[in-house]
Amino acid sequence: MRVFVTGGAGFIGSHYVRTLLDSRHPGFEQARVTVLDKLTYAGNRANLPPDGPRLTFVEGDVCDRTLLFDLLPGHDVVVHFAAESHVDRSLVNASAFMHTNVAGTQTLLDACVAAGVQRVVHISTDEVYGSIDEGSWTEESPLLPNSPYAASKAASDLVARSYWRSHGLDLSITRCSNNYGPYQHTEKLIPLFVTNLLDGQPVGLYGDGSNVREWLHVDDHCRAVQLVLTRGRPGEVYNVGRGNERTNRQMADLLVGLCGAVPGLVRPVPDRKGHDLRYSLDDRKIRDELGFEPAVPFEQGLADVVTWYRDNPDWWRPLRDTAHRLPLQNFPSPSPDGDPTTAAV
Numbered sequence: 001m002r003v004f005v006t007g008g009a010g011f012i013g014s015h016y017v018r019t020l021l022d023s024r025h026p027g028f029e030q031a032r033v034t035v036l037d038k039l040t041y042a043g044n045r046a047n048l049p050p051d052g053p054r055l056t057f058v059e060g061d062v063c064d065r066t067l068l069f070d071l072l073p074g075h076d077v078v079v080h081f082a083a084e085s086h087v088d089r090s091l092v093n094a095s096a097f098m099h100t101n102v103a104g105t106q107t108l109l110d111a112c113v114a115a116g117v118q119r120v121v122h123i124s125t126d127e128v129y130g131s132i133d134e135g136s137w138t139e140e141s142p143l144l145p146n147s148p149y150a151a152s153k154a155a156s157d158l159v160a161r162s163y164w165r166s167h168g169l170d171l172s173i174t175r176c177s178n179n180y181g182p183y184q185h186t187e188k189l190i191p192l193f194v195t196n197l198l199d200g201q202p203v204g205l206y207g208d209g210s211n212v213r214e215w216l217h218v219d220d221h222c223r224a225v226q227l228v229l230t231r232g233r234p235g236e237v238y239n240v241g242r243g244n245e246r247t248n249r250q251m252a253d254l255l256v257g258l259c260g261a262v263p264g265l266v267r268p269v270p271d272r273k274g275h276d277l278r279y280s281l282d283d284r285k286i287r288d289e290l291g292f293e294p295a296v297p298f299e300q301g302l303a304d305v306v307t308w309y310r311d312n313p314d315w316w317r318p319l320r321d322t323a324h325r326l327p328l329q330n331f332p333s334p335s336p337d338g339d340p341t342t343a344a345v
Ligand code: NAD
Pocket: 006, 007, 008, 009, 010, 011, 012, 013, 036, 037, 038, 039, 040, 041, 042, 043, 044, 060, 061, 062, 063, 080, 081, 082, 083, 084, 085, 086, 100, 104, 123, 124, 125, 126, 153, 175, 176, 177, 178, 179, 180, 185
């Protein structure tokens, strides 16, 4: 079995690759893995072990057609994580989001068709559904993305569906809620808050902190991805949630407690543009059809993540303290030079 993983040096992709290399997935114990990753600011080669008999790392772009057509033949399955993933950056400059998330998906799927790949899972997100005040989204809910990031992911979902429908590519789509876990970039809420609070530095809570996110441990997400890869039906979408809904204010309070910080470090800052109020997934389909059951209890998982960041400052300090770090509050408008890493507040 040969598995091709895009974005495998990022947060979720690297976790998935580590579970493959740890032989945690039945039938894939001997799987050989090729990782394709551009190593953008979000990718880190150190998130994976060195190359060996079961792992080959290729630094490259999912938009590079020649490279993909060269690499993909001989692979049985593809799991597509590669994406620009941060909403705030998409509000500064959406170009890379459209390029990688939409054109990159199309280029990858062209190569999958040409290479005769047997099975593909396209990793998407609950954000494609927009924002929901009450109730939960099913897989039949309309796509109403609000940020450029979410719009690019929704577009990529439709591209993926079209390759199943037009070319008969055996492909399924997962739409997961907010992940948390080790190796997540410090630009995202939990790692940013944890690393700052551990250092006694302030953190910025967007708006009034009442926005709700649904949290799932990355290990549960990766088990769901593997279930969909092995047993999901072609052309189908699977929501992956947990039901752990928390306001950002509640998350901030939890993290202050776990980090042993003082509550005054949590400061209100201007709201994110178009900030989605609430995400909530109805995940009965993956539970009923594939028997998915999340395993990591939220409070324990969160405490373990704080411990991981406490124990691994060498991993996160270079990320948090580089020019790629975003300011605490959201950017009011796109930066003049279009570079999200240099924009000023
Ligand atoms: P991440 O930003 O941590 O990692 C993305 C990876 O993709 C990085 O290693 C980066 O170098 C790579 N990449 C970016 N552009 C590339 C390109 N053009 N070619 C090749 N590689 C490229 O993101 P993540 O949080 O691990 O998310 C992975 C996937 O899961 C994304 O598709 C995201 O939309 C989706 N998702 C994320 C979450 C979450 O909470 N983080 C939830 C649901 C879905």
